[in-house]
Amino acid sequence: MESVFSFHGRTSRLGWLACNIAGGLLIAPLFVGLHLGDADLVMMALLLALPGMVIAVASHVRRLRDIGLSGWLTLVGLLPFASTLMMFVYLFIPGRPREA
Numbered sequence: 001m002e003s004v005f006s007f008h009g010r011t012s013r014l015g016w017l018a019c020n021i022a023g024g025l026l027i028a029p030l031f032v033g034l035h036l037g038d039a040d041l042v043m044m045a046l047l048l049a050l051p052g053m054v055i056a057v058a059s060h061v062r063r064l065r066d067i068g069l070s071g072w073l074t075l076v077g078l079l080p081f082a083s084t085l086m087m088f089v090y091l092f093i094p095g096r097p098r099e100a
Contacts, residue, residue: 019059026052
């Protein structure tokens with residue numbers, strides 16, 4: 001398995017899901033700190049959130065490449081409601097066959 005921080009290669013549906021769960025767990029403390037209004041917790045959580053964001057974005061790029069689309073389409077996820085639609089695309093469209 002390649003590095004979760006890599007933007008190169010492809011990833012399966014299960015690999016994409018695992019990377020996003022891991023990235024989400026690293027990002028979650030940031031939202032807790034923001035909700036509590038604790039500046040020290042927010043600063044410490046940022047140290048975890050930044051790698052979590054890289055993991056999530058890299059897995060999106062690799063998954064898009066696996067289904068035959070450009071990794072730049074990850075930017076569409078910044079549009080309201082588009083990210084929800086993209087989640088279904090990532091989960092339900094099978095990847096292209098791997099070249100031997």
